[in-house]
Amino acid sequence: MSLSNYANLKAALRDKSHRNDMTDDRLNEFIDQAEADIWQRLRIRTMDTRATASSNATKYLALPTDFIRMRKLTVSSGGILYELEYRTPMGIQHDSASGIPQQFTVTSQLEFDRIPSTITVEMQYFAKLTALSDANTTNDVLTNFPNIYFYGALKHLYAWTDDEGQEARYDAKFEREIDQANKQDKRDGYGPAPAMRLTGTTP
DSSP states (O other), X not given: OOOOSHHHXXXXXXXXXXXXXXXXXXXXXXXXXHHHHHHHHXXXXXXXXXXXXXXXXXXXXXXXXXXXXXXXXXXXXXXXXXXXXXXXXXXXXXXSSBSSOOEEEESSSEXXXXXXXXXXXXXXXXXXXXXXXXXXXXXXXXXXXXXXXXXXHHHHHHHHTTOHHHHHHHHHHHHHHHHHHHHHHHHHXXXXXXXXXXXXXXX
C-alpha cells in the first residue's frame, strides 16, 4: 500500500497491525508521537530554515514556534553583520554593559549576553515541518522517507498494545531509517564529486 498521504498511512498501520478496531483518533495519536521522535532525530535540508526578528533593549527573544535547534545566529546593526558565539546556558558570560551582543544561548527562548541596542537578528535553524493531519495530508518527510513515519507510528502502536518485542523491532527499524535519511541527505547536499583530468604519466 502506498504511503503517499495521511489517510493511506493510517490504513497501512491498521493493515499491518491486524487491528481493525484501531480508531482514527488512536492512529492519529501514534502518528503524532512518531513526529515528536522524528523532530528529535531527523536533520535534513528541508528542515533548514531562516527567520529574522528585531530586538530592542531586551536580552530575551522568543524562539520561532517550529524551532528545533539553532545552526547559526547573526545580528546586524548600522549595516554591519556580526556572527554571535554560542554558549551553553551555564556558560554564557553575562555583561552589564549594553551594546552589540557577542554571545547567545538557547533555553525556552533566545538569550543574549548583554542588553542589545536596536538590532536585527537572523536565525538559521532546524525547524519542524508541518504536522500531518486531515488538513495537511503530506509533507517532505512522508513524501521522501515514508518508512520513517510508518515504523515510528508502529513503534508507538505496539507500545500501546504492550507488545515489547514488536515495539523494539520497529524502534530499531525507525532508527535505521532515520540514520539512512540523514546520511543520504548529507551526501546529496555535497553533490557529485568534480571530475579530475590527469595529464602525463601515472605511476
